[in-house]
Structures are given as C-alpha cells and as structure tokens.
Amino acid sequence: MSKIRAAITGIEVFLPEYRLTNRELSTMVDTNDEWIMQRIxxxxxxxxxxxxxxxxxxAAAAKKLLESTHTSPDEIDFVIAATNTPDMWLPSTACIVCDKAGIRNAWGFDLLAACSSFIFALETVNKFVESGQYKKVLLLAGDKMSSIVDYTDRNTCPLFGDAATALLIEPTTEDVGVMDHNLHADGAGAPYLNLKAGGSKLPASYETVNNRLHYVQQDGKTVFKYAVSNMAxxxxxxMERHSITPDDLAYLVPHQANLRIIDAVGRRMGLPPEKVMINIEKYGNTTSATIPLCLYEWKDKLKKGDKLILAAFGGGxxxxxxYLKWAL
Ligand SMILES: CC(C)(COP(=O)(O)OP(=O)(O)OC[C@H]1O[C@@H](n2cnc3c(N)ncnc32)[C@H](O)[C@@H]1OP(=O)(O)O)[C@@H](O)C(=O)NCCC(=O)NCCS
Structure with a gap:
C-alpha cells in the first residue's frame, strides 16, 4: 500500500487593515526607519x-478557506490552532474558532511552540493524517502579537505584527505533501526569549503588571546568534538527507524574524536570493503565521511537486x- 502523507490543499490568510509604519513607531519609541530597515x-x-x-x-481566514475549497464545515474532522496568543487560557482558541466558523464535527486543540508553532503543527497534523483516520484537517496559524508587545520597548516593538492563516490539509498517496521533518525543543533557551508572567509560575498580580512582565522580552543578540546557526x-x-541541491530546491520558506537571519540561512544553503521567500518588510514577525503567509503569497508561482524546505526558530x-513537496 502506498504511504499516506498530509498535503496542503487550500490556504487563506487574514491580514488586519491597520499598518503600523516605522514612521509611526518612531513617535512611540526612540527609533527610526533607517535603523529598523538596516538591522531588521x-x-x-x-x-x-x-x-x-x-x-x-x-475564523475569518477559516471561513474564506471553506469557501475557496468548497468544503462544508461539517466535513472538517480535526482542528489545530497554532498560536502563542490564544484568546484566553481556557477554552482553547481551536474551540472558539470551531464555534465561529460553524465547525461541529471536529475535535482539536491549541499548539504553542513560539515561532516554530506552524512547522510543529504541520508535522503533528501529518502524523494524524498518516494514521488514515483524518480526511479534512483545518490547520490554523496566527497571532495577535500586538497583545503581548511592549510599545515602550524599542528592542522588541519594531519586530512583531498580527496575522492569521488557515490551511486545509488532506491525505494523499501521491509523491507530494510533508516528506520529512527535523524538529527540536530545548528549554535551556528560556532565559533569552520569554513572557514571564500570567502562567502558573508567576500568576498575574499588581507587581507583574507594574514590572511589565506580561510582555514578550528577549536578549536579541543571543536569539539572533542561535536563530542563524540552528535554522541553517x-x-x-x-538538503543533505534527501540529496537536494540548490538547483533542485524550488524555495526556502523561512520564518520571518529578521532579514539578516533569513539572508544568512539562505547563504549557508547555497541558495540564490530569488529562491528564498521573503515578505518580512510588509508584515514583520507574525510568529505562527510567517511561513503560511509566505506560502499564500507565492502559491501562484508554485507547481505541483516543487520541493520546499520550511525552517523556523523561536522561543523555547x-x-x-x-521538507514539503507542493501538492496544488
Ligand atoms: C533585536 C535585534 C534587531 C537587535 O539588533 P542588534 O543588531 O543585535 O542590535 P543591538 O541589540 O546590538 O543594539 C545595537 C544598538 O542599537 C540600539 N537599538 C536597539 N533597538 C533599537 C531600535 N529599535 N532603534 C534604534 N536603536 C535601537 C541598542 O540600544 C544598541 O545601542 P547601544 O549600542 O547604544 O547600546 C536583533 O538582535 C534581532 O533581530 N534578534 C533576533 C530577535 C528575534 O528574531 N526574536 C524573535 C524570535 S525568533
């Protein structure tokens, strides 16, 4: 019997209308367009x-997806919401989206893995689909980063933006879909990128609010260094595992955290700039949404069977x- 794999068979996005420009940011903190463009x-x-x-x-992205793929909400059998900014701790955002999008026959949950949430979720969905039990999976990936960004901290506030994406994932026995994964988690990185309060270790208090501990904080230089080396x-x-040469690869689809990180990873892989998907200039780091936002914007250029490598790095x-072969 041929192997069952998970294939992306539909993709839609939701982008908020409001554009926070570098000019506006420079009225909020001591920064400027030139610094942000050069360093990020x-x-x-x-x-x-x-x-x-x-x-x-x-939910907005999911409704568009159901329409564009001619899928009834009743056909969806499993839902994962990849996010670091759930609406609330309980219930899960997956439950809330199911209600808003009229999905009644599915079960599911949230998956939180910082900027790696999308690739972790896609591999998780792949394993569910491989079991043969799931036929139409809704993979949601998005974040309202503005809800955890400190707009008085110039070290973090230029980096992040808000967006969400919705993907339909279906089984295939063709030679496309999720081919392989190489995923890692190491909590030794926790001191360098975190959001300290609001969890069981440091529940919300006047002190945590006064100390601005409900915002994401980072040691940018350390994160930068590990992001480049680990992603590359x-x-x-x-590439080596599957004997993929730079000529064979259609695109690298990197997490969009910093243009300098993306360029360094592309160079280590020996890729020309046109083989690297980059849209960070328009959206910043939308955390769980960056990679599917790239796939959405490039989808008309992709052909069935195109070889893609998705790569991400984030908090943890x-x-x-x-390794993905495009299925559409
Ligand atoms: C955050 C980041 C852009 C900072 O760039 P950097 O080149 O490392 O800059 P540094 O932190 O060394 O700061 C250099 C100087 O610029 C200043 N600076 C920092 N943010 C600034 C801003 N927004 N505008 C102007 N100056 C700024 C610093 O205060 C520092 O000044 P000093 O030399 O007088 O102390 C970079 O480290 C980065 O992208 N890290 C990865 C972060 C990330 O992607 N996190 C998300 C998870 S993947």
Missing part, C-alpha cells in the same frame, strides 16, 4: 485594532525544518 528589514506591520482577538482573525543547520541537514528554544 521591516517597513510596516499589521495591527489588529478594537475588541478583536486571535480567534477573530483565524537543520535546513542544510534536510524551538526550531526545525520540514
């Missing part, structure tokens, strides 16, 4: 305004690469 490579990022949450963005190592390893530390 971001021009603007989308911000979800008003009384809306991650589930609203995900797993991406190169994936978590990192990894996935």
């Amino acid at each position: 490579g971001i021009k603007e990022r989308r911000i979800l305004k008003g009384d809306l949450a991650t589930s609203d963005m995900m 190592d797993v991406a190169v390893e994936m 530390f978590t990192w990894g690469s996935l």
Whole structure:
C-alpha cells in the first residue's frame, strides 16, 4: 500500500487593515526607519485594532478557506490552532474558532511552540493524517502579537505584527505533501526569549503588571546568534538527507524574524536570493503565521511537486525544518 502523507490543499490568510509604519513607531519609541530597515528589514506591520482577538482573525481566514475549497464545515474532522496568543487560557482558541466558523464535527486543540508553532503543527497534523483516520484537517496559524508587545520597548516593538492563516490539509498517496521533518525543543533557551508572567509560575498580580512582565522580552543578540546557526543547520541537514541541491530546491520558506537571519540561512544553503521567500518588510514577525503567509503569497508561482524546505526558530528554544513537496 502506498504511504499516506498530509498535503496542503487550500490556504487563506487574514491580514488586519491597520499598518503600523516605522514612521509611526518612531513617535512611540526612540527609533527610526533607517535603523529598523538596516538591522531588521521591516517597513510596516499589521495591527489588529478594537475588541478583536486571535480567534477573530483565524475564523475569518477559516471561513474564506471553506469557501475557496468548497468544503462544508461539517466535513472538517480535526482542528489545530497554532498560536502563542490564544484568546484566553481556557477554552482553547481551536474551540472558539470551531464555534465561529460553524465547525461541529471536529475535535482539536491549541499548539504553542513560539515561532516554530506552524512547522510543529504541520508535522503533528501529518502524523494524524498518516494514521488514515483524518480526511479534512483545518490547520490554523496566527497571532495577535500586538497583545503581548511592549510599545515602550524599542528592542522588541519594531519586530512583531498580527496575522492569521488557515490551511486545509488532506491525505494523499501521491509523491507530494510533508516528506520529512527535523524538529527540536530545548528549554535551556528560556532565559533569552520569554513572557514571564500570567502562567502558573508567576500568576498575574499588581507587581507583574507594574514590572511589565506580561510582555514578550528577549536578549536579541543571543536569539539572533542561535536563530542563524540552528535554522541553517537543520535546513542544510534536510538538503543533505534527501540529496537536494540548490538547483533542485524550488524555495526556502523561512520564518520571518529578521532579514539578516533569513539572508544568512539562505547563504549557508547555497541558495540564490530569488529562491528564498521573503515578505518580512510588509508584515514583520507574525510568529505562527510567517511561513503560511509566505506560502499564500507565492502559491501562484508554485507547481505541483516543487520541493520546499520550511525552517523556523523561536522561543523555547524551538526550531526545525520540514521538507514539503507542493501538492496544488
Ligand atoms: C533585536 C535585534 C534587531 C537587535 O539588533 P542588534 O543588531 O543585535 O542590535 P543591538 O541589540 O546590538 O543594539 C545595537 C544598538 O542599537 C540600539 N537599538 C536597539 N533597538 C533599537 C531600535 N529599535 N532603534 C534604534 N536603536 C535601537 C541598542 O540600544 C544598541 O545601542 P547601544 O549600542 O547604544 O547600546 C536583533 O538582535 C534581532 O533581530 N534578534 C533576533 C530577535 C528575534 O528574531 N526574536 C524573535 C524570535 S525568533
């Protein structure tokens, strides 16, 4: 019997309308467009305004996906919401999105793995689909990073933006879909990128709020160093494992954290710039959404069977690469 793999058969995105430009940021903290473009490579990022949450963005993307793939909500049998900014701790954002999108026959849960959430979730879905029991899976990936970013901290606030994506994943026995993975998690990285309060270790108190501990904090230089070496190592390893040359590879689809990180990873893989998907300038780091946002924007250029390597690095530390053959 041929092997069952998970294939992406539909993809939609939701981008908030509001654009937070470097010019506007420079009225909030001591920064400027030139510094941000040179050190990070971001021009603007989308911000979800008003009384809306991650589930609203995900539900909007999910509804578009159901329509564009002619899928009834009743056909969805499993849902994963990859996010670091759930609407609340309980219930899961996956449950809330199911309700908002009219999905009644599925079960599912949230998956939190910082900036690696999407690739961790895609491999998780792959394993469910491989079992043969799941036929139409909804993979949601998105974050309202503006809800955990400190807009008085110039070390973090230029980096992040809000967005959500929704993907339909179905089984295939063709030679496409998720081919292989190389994923890692190492909590020794916790001191360098974290959000300290609001969990069981440091529940919310006046003190945690006064000390701004409900915002994401990082040691940017350390994160930068590990991001470059770990992402490049797993991406190169994936090329070697499958004897993929730079000529064979259609694209590297990297997590969009910093243009300098992306460029360094592409160089280590021996890729020309046109084989690296980059849209960080328009959206910043949308955490769980960066990789599917790239896939969405490049989908018309991709052909069935195109070889892609997805690579990410994030808090945890978590990192990894996935080898994917495009199925559409
Ligand atoms: C955050 C990051 C852009 C900082 O860039 P960097 O080149 O390492 O800059 P440094 O932290 O060394 O700071 C250099 C100087 O710029 C200043 N600076 C920091 N942020 C600034 C900003 N937004 N505008 C202007 N100056 C800034 C610093 O205060 C420092 O000044 P000093 O030399 O007078 O002390 C970079 O380290 C990075 O991208 N790290 C990875 C972060 C990441 O991707 N995290 C998400 C998870 S994957």
